[in-house]
Amino acid sequence: MAENPKDDLAWLQSDSPWQTLAVMLELNDAWKMDNPAEFVSKLHVHVDGSCNGMQHYAAFGRDSAGGR
Numbered sequence: 001m002a003e004n005p006k007d008d009l010a011w012l013q014s015d016s017p018w019q020t021l022a023v024m025l026e027l028n029d030a031w032k033m034d035n036p037a038e039f040v041s042k043l044h045v046h047v048d049g050s051c052n053g054m055q056h057y058a059a060f061g062r063d064s065a066g067g068r
Contacts, residue, residue: 001024005024005025
């Protein structure tokens with residue numbers, strides 16, 4: 001599918017088709033390398049920051065102990 005995503009549209013069936021396509025394209029590029037472990041991904045990684053409010057308050061107050 002990564003070689004020809006316009007003709008092989010199975011990726012559109014996933015819950016997140018654009019993310020699926022992005023991952024498939026990156027994996028395809030990695031697998032083409034002599035050493036896929038050296039591939040540097042450009043995909044964004046979501047990090048949940050919903051529980052870091054106290055760290056923000058500590059940063060505002062320059063409280064290094066509270067930030068830890």
